[in-house]
Amino acid sequence: MVYSVKRIEALAAVARISLRPGEAERLCRELDTMYARAEVLQDTAAGENPFLETVLLSELREDRAQPPLPRETVLRMAPATRDRYLTVPRAVEE
Amino acid sequence: MSDLLNRTILAHHSALEAREYSAVELTQVYLDQIAMRESEVGAFLTLDAEGALRAAEESDRRRLAGKARGMLDGIPFSLKDNIAVKDMRLTCASRLLRDYVSPYDATVALRLKQAGAVLLGKNNMDEFAMGSSTEYSALGVTRNPWDPSCVPGGSSGGSAAAVAAKESVFSLGSDTGGSVRQPAAFCGVYGLKPTYGVLSRYGVVAMASSLDCVGVLTETAQDCAAVLECLVGKDLCDATSVEHPQPDFLKAMRAPLRALRVATVSSISEELVDADVWQALQSAAEILRDAGAVIETVELPVPKQALAAYSVLAAAEASSNLARYDGVHYGMRSEDYTSLAELYANTRGKGFGDEVKRRILFGTDMLLGENRARFYVRAQHIRERIRCEMKELLSKYDLILTPTSPTVAFARGSSASQERLACADMCTVYASLAGVPAVSVPFGKNENGLPLAVQLTGRAFSEGLLLRTAKLLEEALG
Numbered sequence: 001m002v003y004s005v006k007r008i009e010a011l012a013a014v015a016r017i018s019l020r021p022g023e024a025e026r027l028c029r030e031l032d033t034m035y036a037r038a039e040v041l042q043d044t045a046a047g048e049n050p051f052l053e054t055v056l057l058s059e060l061r062e063d064r065a066q067p068p069l070p071r072e073t074v075l076r077m078a079p080a081t082r083d084r085y086l087t088v089p090r091a092v093e094e
Numbered sequence: 095m096s097d098l099l100n101r102t103i104l105a106h107h108s109a110l111e112a113r114e115y116s117a118v119e120l121t122q123v124y125l126d127q128i129a130m131r132e133s134e135v136g137a138f139l140t141l142d143a144e145g146a147l148r149a150a151e152e153s154d155r156r157r158l159a160g161k162a163r164g165m166l167d168g169i170p171f172s173l174k175d176n177i178a179v180k181d182m183r184l185t186c187a188s189r190l191l192r193d194y195v196s197p198y199d200a201t202v203a204l205r206l207k208q209a210g211a212v213l214l215g216k217n218n219m220d221e222f223a224m225g226s227s228t229e230y231s232a233l234g235v236t237r238n239p240w241d242p243s244c245v246p247g248g249s250s251g252g253s254a255a256a257v258a259a260k261e262s263v264f265s266l267g268s269d270t271g272g273s274v275r276q277p278a279a280f281c282g283v284y285g286l287k288p289t290y291g292v293l294s295r296y297g298v299v300a301m302a303s304s305l306d307c308v309g310v311l312t313e314t315a316q317d318c319a320a321v322l323e324c325l326v327g328k329d330l331c332d333a334t335s336v337e338h339p340q341p342d343f344l345k346a347m348r349a350p351l352r353a354l355r356v357a358t359v360s361s362i363s364e365e366l367v368d369a370d371v372w373q374a375l376q377s378a379a380e381i382l383r384d385a386g387a388v389i390e391t392v393e394l395p396v397p398k399q400a401l402a403a404y405s406v407l408a409a410a411e412a413s414s415n416l417a418r419y420d421g422v423h424y425g426m427r428s429e430d431y432t433s434l435a436e437l438y439a440n441t442r443g444k445g446f447g448d449e450v451k452r453r454i455l456f457g458t459d460m461l462l463g464e465n466r467a468r469f470y471v472r473a474q475h476i477r478e479r480i481r482c483e484m485k486e487l488l489s490k491y492d493l494i495l496t497p498t499s500p501t502v503a504f505a506r507g508s509s510a511s512q513e514r515l516a517c518a519d520m521c522t523v524y525a526s527l528a529g530v531p532a533v534s535v536p537f538g539k540n541e542n543g544l545p546l547a548v549q550l551t552g553r554a555f556s557e558g559l560l561l562r563t564a565k566l567l568e569e570a571l572g
Contacts, residue, residue, distance in 0.1 A: 008455065015413060015458045016420070016435070017451055018443030027455060034456050038406050040398045041472045061330040073197045079427035088422055091434045 002035045003028040098123045099260040103169055103317045106263070110157060110168050117153040117168030121146050121212050124170040128214070128261045136236045137246075137256035139175050140183045141215040146170065149212045156210065165320050165344075167210030172262040174253045175216040176223055177308070178297035179203045186299050187231035188221045190419050190426045190445030200297025201329045202266055202308050209324045214262055217252030221447045222416065223268055223301045225249050226276055226519065229506065230449045237506070238280060240543055244503040247277030250311065254281035257311045258545075264312045264321050268295075270302050271404050272498075272522025274309030275534035275549060279498035282536045282545030284318045284564065286310045287522075289554045290529035291336040293322075294329035302411035303334075305404075305526050315564035318533070319343035322557060339555055346558030347565055353386040354563065357491040361397045362521060367500040370540040375497050378537055378548045381570040382495070382563070392491070394524060395483040396476065403473040403480070404523040406460050410470050412450075413457030419445065477527045484528040488553040493563060496521045498534040498549040502542075525551045533557075535564045538571060 008024040008031070019027070071084060080087045098120060101109070109115060125143050132138060153168035162168075173179065176186045178196035185191045199207065206213070220230040228236045228251025236251045238244040239259035246255040250267025254277035257265050267274040269287040278285020286309055293308040300306060308325075312318040323343045329335040340346070358379060364372050379389050394400070421427035421441030428440035446454070460469045487494070500520055525532035532551040539545055548567070552560045 011455045011458050011462075012439075012443075014462070015454050016417075016438040016442055017446065017454065018436075018439040020443070023451075027452065030452055031456055031459070034405065034409075034452075035459075038402045038460070038469055038473075040402045041406065041469060041476060044396050044399050044476065061333065069197055074423075077194065077197065077424040079421060079425065086422060089431060089434045089437055 117150040121150040137252045163210040174267040176299040201294035220249035223249040247280030249273040269309040278534040279547030280503035285534040294332040296331035300415040302408040357392040374537040374546040403476040406473040409457030481528045494551040498547040502544040
């Protein structure tokens, strides 16, 4: 067993995902299976360069200022707003 | 009018030009078909009948004014629900985006609108394109049109089912490791994954950006060429977008086919695939041989490692791409939180389904600490090795012929599903890792009436040759 409940909970914290009761135990088994499949990567010689030709060949477009999405459109998509802003819980303690 | 459902895009185009029927009549036929079959098939998450009829009316007006926009003007189609359409729901089949409405068009959607094609709606899929059966959709069940007890494949299962059930003339999906080709095979339609970068991904929800491609699902090889021709062209909004050097795919379909050098693959052996799939592969090889092709058996590089590299890279990239769903800017927000950290975690914990969570956690782990070098970087190196060896192989052969999937469509909810899902990408990941094009070609049905298929993989930008060869197989099968 590579994965323990503690490790799954640590990963979930990094990934910012809350888990239901019993979910970490199930994920231990499932991620162990995925890890075992990935272990075969250690069994073979690899190529020299991990970079992809397609990425190397792609050109970045010139930076151009464009009108942003209208504020009301952005706010319409948001789950919670007040006045002209998105709202979230207070992140800095008083 | 229901015989219209059996016509190709080219036939519809000719008939619309000759005023045999109108785009509105054609659209209505497809809407009627959807009404008749959808309760069984479940291919759509969003249907926009009103918008479709409005677009069809505009198409008819253009045609009457002598201003028709080409082959796709007035042709009804659908899109996988991870492709953005302005003012239409974009759910990715996830609870997290159930009510999200896109404020802009994906480039591929815009190009189809500009070509006058008529959007019927959005198709079901595995949540965030993670899966091979469409069973991981949080928003609906899609069944295989040939046998409702079976899956349609995935992740573009709704798109494949819609085309197979004749609820849509064509559909676009996305293909990361086989997500267009495998459902196409399961549903008996054509599924093309083009060369990486040939179709813009601007406005397509990202899963694994170094692998994601938009793909085309149609009933014939020629239809696939017609749709592809409309969509290609560099898009400045997608940094990976490239200009296709030979974009005249319909012309390629008419070109004589020279004697081909075709490779079959020794590691995809008779023991690893269903007997009827194996038989289809042998028959396809025979047809190509009869057409003058030289067929030789070759080794593909490191088959087990290819699947492993794919699963590590796709999960790692997905874990990063899906970090944006945090319950702040758009989408669902959990009501259960007292802090910002809880808002993020509970939104994502409740919004994502089991498969998405599994892959995010695995991908996160593959990028952490020692695992980064042991798995993620290693997978990148192996991918590069595969890309180089595929390039070398495809310098000697025009095509690689394999099954698309080792199995035909399997039963929904079957206990064997997990193991089968793990192997489902066995034949398709090579083209994804190497960035080369591949097409799934329907190849008759087995004794249970389930579709069989073979896959043709070619060198970069060889979509014309792939589709021309697919047409040869199509004609030979009758």
